[in-house]
Amino acid sequence: MNNVAAPAINTYEVRTYDIWDDKEYPKIITAETRSKAKYEYWQLMSDCWDIPFGKLLPMLRVRTIGRFKPSDLFGNRERFERVIHNRCIPFAYMGMRIEVSGKMGTIVGANDSGNLDIIFDGQWWKENCHPWWKTKYFDRNGALIKEYAD
Structure with a gap:
């Protein structure tokens, strides 16, 4: 990968x-x-x-x-903190690299549906993704922190 x-x-x-x-x-x-x-x-x-x-x-x-970078899309910090608390993913942060169903992306926020906003590589718009559905979270060095199979 x-x-x-x-x-x-x-x-x-x-x-x-x-x-x-x-x-x-x-x-x-x-x-x-x-x-x-x-x-x-x-x-x-x-x-x-x-x-x-x-x-x-x-x-x-x-x-x-x-010039565009994923941090240009960083969302509301309070909403993000609420979602990571409610979804029990305290290790997550905006800017974190993530893989959802085999596609690499970057967390840029959270939304009112309690999901994460992800910008996938090669895109410049964010997508709504459930934080536990086929998701892998990576630290700053690229090491796997947490994986949810489904």
């Missing part, structure tokens, strides 16, 4: 200048890297232009708008 830190999902502005109609075509793209943002831009614009990715690549300009 790979227990590396969650990849950051960043926001980029990708643009190209079309010399034929003297216009710029900017798009806001959410991606893990600048290169992936360029490729996503090409995929989005390929309906408009019949240009191979390799030929479009030198014409693209990328600007980082915002």
